[in-house]
Amino acid sequence: xxxxxxxxxxxxxxxxxxxxxxxxxxxxxxxxxxxxxxxxxxxxxxxxxxxxxxxxxxxxxxxxxxxxxxxxxxxxxxxxxxxxxxxxxxxxxxxxxxxxxxxxxxxxxxxxxxxxxxxxxxxxxxxxxxxxxxxxxxxxxxxxxxxxxxxxxxxxxxxxxxxxxxxxxxxxxxxxxxxxxxxxxxxxxxxxxxxxxxxxxxxxxxxxxxxxxxxxxxxxxxxxxxxxxxxxxxxxxxxxxxxxxxxxxxxxxxxxxxxxxxxxxxxxxxxxxxxxxxxxxxxxxxxxxxxxxxxxxxxxxxxxxxxxxxxxxxxxxxxxxxxxxxxxxxxxxxxxxxxxxxxxxxxxxxxxxxxxxxxxxxxxxxxxxxxxxxxxxxxxxxxxxxxxxxxxxxxxxxxxxxxxxxxxxxxxxxxxxxxxxxxxxxxxxxxxxxxxxxxxxxxxxxxxxxxx
Numbered sequence: 419x420x421x422x423x424x425x426x427x428x429x430x431x432x433x434x435x436x437x438x439x440x441x442x443x444x445x446x447x448x449x450x451x452x453x454x455x456x457x458x459x460x461x462x463x464x465x466x467x468x469x470x471x472x473x474x475x476x477x478x479x480x481x482x483x484x485x486x487x488x489x490x491x492x493x494x495x496x497x498x499x500x501x502x503x504x505x506x507x508x509x510x511x512x513x514x515x516x517x518x519x520x521x522x523x524x525x526x527x528x529x530x531x532x533x534x535x536x537x538x539x540x541x542x543x544x545x546x547x548x549x550x551x552x553x554x555x556x557x558x559x560x561x562x563x564x565x566x567x568x569x570x571x572x573x574x575x576x577x578x579x580x581x582x583x584x585x586x587x588x589x590x591x592x593x594x595x596x597x598x599x600x601x602x603x604x605x606x607x608x609x610x611x612x613x614x615x616x617x618x619x620x621x622x623x624x625x626x627x628x629x630x631x632x633x634x635x636x637x638x639x640x641x642x643x644x645x646x647x648x649x650x651x652x653x654x655x656x657x658x659x660x661x662x663x664x665x666x667x668x669x670x671x672x673x674x675x676x677x678x679x680x681x682x683x684x685x686x687x688x689x690x691x692x693x694x695x696x697x698x699x700x701x702x703x704x705x706x707x708x709x710x711x712x713x714x715x716x717x718x719x720x721x722x723x724x725x726x727x728x729x730x731x732x733x734x735x736x737x738x739x740x741x742x743x744x745x746x747x748x749x750x751x752x753x754x755x756x757x758x759x760x761x762x763x764x765x766x767x768x769x770x771x772x773x774x775x776x777x778x779x780x781x782x783x784x785x786x787x788x789x790x791x792x793x794x795x796x797x798x799x800x801x802x803x804x805x806x807x808x809x810x811x812x813x814x815x816x817x818x819x820x821x822x823x824x825x826x827x828x829x830x831x832x833x834x835x836x837x838x839x840x841x842x843x844x845x846x847x848x849x850x851x852x853x854x855x856x857x858x859x860x861x862x863x864x865x866x867x868x869x870x
Contacts, residue, residue: 422705424829424847427755427868428738429692430471430710433481436461437469437708438698439560439612440689442485442499442519444679446538450476452689452710453485453519455496461707462699466493468521470539475734476687476713485519485541486533491548492525496560496612498574500590500679502534506572507590509534518590520549520574522559527552530561530576532590550576550585550593560612562676563590567617568653575629575656577610582631584655597655599629603662606645608635612674615651616686618727620718626659626725627651628686628718630666632674640696640807644675648718648725661724668812669789669843670694671830672711686716687732692830692843697807702797702847703829711843712825712832719839728838731825742864748856755868758824758855766859768824770852778846780833781859782820786813787835787842794846812840826852 425431435457442453449472456469468486471479486494499519502509509516516534519541523531529548533541552558557579566573572587573596581600585593614630626648635641644666649658666675667690675690690711693701701707714729739757743749751770760768767781776793788811798804816836823834826846833842857863 424703426709426827426829428477428712428735428827429830430479431706432469434705438691439496439674440676440691440710441468441496443676443689444499444501445681446501449474458484466495468494476732477734477738482539491523495522495524497521498562500563502590506588511536520561520563523548528558549591555579557609562614564615566653575613575615577613580610582610582613599656606663608633612676614676616677618686618716618718620720620725626718628727629656630675640694640803642673642694644673646727667841667843669810670807671845672843688714688716688729696803697798700797700799719837726839729841730834730838738868739866740869742866745855745857745863745865748854749865751853751855753867754828754851756826757866758863760822760861760863762820762861764860766861769856771854772848772850773853774850776849785815786811789842789844791844791846794848797847810842810844
């Protein structure tokens with residue numbers, strides 16, 4: 419019997435069946451659109467579609483009909499969407515600018531195709547698909563479109579095996595390649611996926627371009643990560659400034675993060691798949707499988723010689739919680755969705771406990787922030803894999819006073835530290851609900867439960 423186990427309240431989940439990569443994220447001036455890689459009839463097998471939902475606040479979502487179905491060119495793999503405000507594509511009707519989606523047709527080969535909509539719900543595939551053809555590359559997917567402010571045209575970045583390729587277009591239909599980017603770091607090797615490209619200013623007002631890439635080294639051994647490079651974009655290709663790429667998230671369960679096109683005030687808002695391929699099949703949910711991270715507003719901060727990407731929950735997420743109460747060493751829990759804000763001048767340990775004694779531990783020792791979910795990973799039958807993913811940690815010197823925000827939502831936990839320059843996301847499936855939180859060490863903490 420289906421019981422809808424472990425469905426979170428703040429994180430997006432499909433009504434039913436499976437989702438993975440977020441696709442086509444955009445804000446149309448009124449609503450946020452979320453499209454998703456989706457198995458429409460199964461939890462693990464079948465052809466990929468594009469799921470569709472809309473929201474006015476990035477927290478409460480309305481499910482819409484499936485936007486894109488497989489066809490004779492193949493399945494509908496990952497991609498992006500833009501609002502073509504000036505109707506450069508010519509797909510607009512009666513003064514209504516179209517939403518244009520670009521996606522990977524996965525058939526005999528991987529090629530890039532487009533579809534358009536003037537009502538934001540029903541999509542028509544372009545008759546001339548594919549618009550970027552490919553018959554040679556095995557991996558050529560996940561197009562991310564942006565408006566190119568340098569060349570005053572559209573640019574798309576496509577993952578192509580161990581690198582990304584850039585294409586430009588005046589109309590979203592006719593594309594020409596302008597450049598490629600390979601990482602120089604010898605450790606950054608594998609199959610690249612789900613690229614994103616955007617520009618932000620640091621606290622001094624200096625512009626930097628950010629290239630995000632999700633990287634797969636070994637699917638079955640949890641060697642999967644999403645990283646970002648800080649650099650320059652000349653309108654044709656990307657080049658790094660200096661230093662190694664950074665992890666976007668130090669936890670296990672944030673993959674394929676991409677940004678919303680057209681976010682208000684030029685902001686960059688990220689959303690990622692809150693899961694990992696290595697054990698998605700075993701998660702103990704029944705009606706659905708797959709969820710997304712909290713939406714995150716991004717900024718850049720200089721830290722010594724480095725420029726770091728910072729992420730914090732979108733403001734509407736914080737509005738979902740009641741006024742905080744202090745945690746005096748120990749506090750009883752009566753909710754499965756809550757926020758803990760902690761300030762520490764030294765080492766600390768935060769523990770969530772069930773009545774039976776199972777624990778989730780978040781701690782700082784020296785410069786190392788650790789997340790221990792050993793008691794919450796029994797759903798993984800492979801003991802070696804379970805041991806490998808039971809802990810995540812980040813060893814990096816933070817500011818003298820460590821400020822930490824912990825968001826726990828039924829089956830997932832997201833941590834933001836050091837002004838959001840450190841993020842750590844992990845799935846948590848405790849054997850029973852947590853009933854108590856304790857804080858020890860040189861720290862002060864407050865607790866906020868979700869509003870009824």
